[in-house]
Amino acid sequence: MDQLQESDFEPKTKPRKPPKPGLQNKDRKAVQLRETLSKKPKPYFDKKGFLKEVSDFTFPLHFIDFETASAAIPFNKGRKPYEDIAFQFSHHSLQKNGTIRHEGQWIKADPGKFPNFDFVRALKKELEKDKGTIFRYANHENTILCHVREQLKETSKKDVPDKDELIQFIETIARPTEENEGQWTPKREMVDMLDLVIRYFWHPRMKGSNSIKTVLPAILEASQYLKTKYSKAIYGNEAEIKSLNVEGSFAWVLLDEKGTPIDPYKRLPKVFGEFTFETMDRLY
Numbered sequence: 204m205d206q207l208q209e210s211d212f213e214p215k216t217k218p219r220k221p222p223k224p225g226l227q228n229k230d231r232k233a234v235q236l237r238e239t240l241s242k243k244p245k246p247y248f249d250k251k252g253f254l255k256e257v258s259d260f261t262f263p264l265h266f267i268d269f270e271t272a273s274a275a276i277p278f279n280k281g282r283k284p285y286e287d288i289a290f291q292f293s294h295h296s297l298q299k300n301g302t303i304r305h306e307g308q309w310i311k312a313d314p315g316k317f318p319n320f321d322f323v324r325a326l327k328k329e330l331e332k333d334k335g336t337i338f339r340y341a342n343h344e345n346t347i348l349c350h351v352r353e354q355l356k357e358t359s360k361k362d363v364p365d366k367d368e369l370i371q372f373i374e375t376i377a378r379p380t381e382e383n384e385g386q387w388t389p390k391r392e393m394v395d396m397l398d399l400v401i402r403y404f405w406h407p408r409m410k411g412s413n414s415i416k417t418v419l420p421a422i423l424e425a426s427q428y429l430k431t432k433y434s435k436a437i438y439g440n441e442a443e444i445k446s447l448n449v450e451g452s453f454a455w456v457l458l459d460e461k462g463t464p465i466d467p468y469k470r471l472p473k474v475f476g477e478f479t480f481e482t483m484d485r486l487y
Contacts, residue, residue: 225402
């Protein structure tokens with residue numbers, strides 16, 4: 204690695220689109236190389252650029268996360284192998300005054316019931332109350348919504364009377380994937396937090412990964428404010444940040460003997476008692 208030069212990161216081809224503000228791919232690699240080779244690597248955060256980006260957001264901010272499955276053998280008649288099944292989402296919000304809320308959640312666990320269209324109906328109901336900016340992390344949520352759009356287009360109005368409204372909602376917040384490029388322009392396109400991380404933040408704890416499971420602990424370590432705030436029991440149905448699931452109050456952040464935040468993901472209850480989260484990630 205010490206033989207690499209920053210010039211090695213220059214792109215070999217011209218980008219298809221004008222670059223966005225913040226770190227470009229070559230710049231980010233240069234930061235990572237420089238800090239990794241230093242004896243005391245420091246985090247990188249373009250606060251000025253990030254705040255300029257934030258100034259364009261509309262409050263309240265909405266944060267959504269999907270849980271989906273893709274089975275080789277379809278659960279329902281007429282469906283295809285490896286077709287996306289969207290069965291759960293969570294929705295949190297951030298108000299302009301800093302108030303965080305667990306706004307809503309939805310899950311469909313009825314055996315034999317195809318959940319995707321009810322999923323979009325419930326999501327639409329959650330997000331159509333205002334014009335606040337919607338956030339996702341990486342492409343998963345966008346990809347799933349585009350897939351459900353295709354499923355709706357293949358379904359008759361007799362079976363789904365509100366299919367046009369559901370398609371219109373999807374086209375309002377999701378950008379077209381490559382196979383649908385140019386077919387519509389979202390008026391309220393979801394913002395990708397991964398894209399913000401890549402352009403404005405880097406931390407040695409991330410070790411080259413931009414996975415949210417790596418980025419979250421790194422951000423907590425970099426910010427004394429967040430470290431202090433979330434080391435208090437402020438989350439739960441009886442706490443400052445109201446939760447729809449956690450009873451009482453709960454502190455997301457515990458510090459080790461060096462004052463470094465322990466990965467919050469390791470604080471979650473095990474899904475299967477005999478398996479650690481590391482084992483689950485490896486098997487998945």
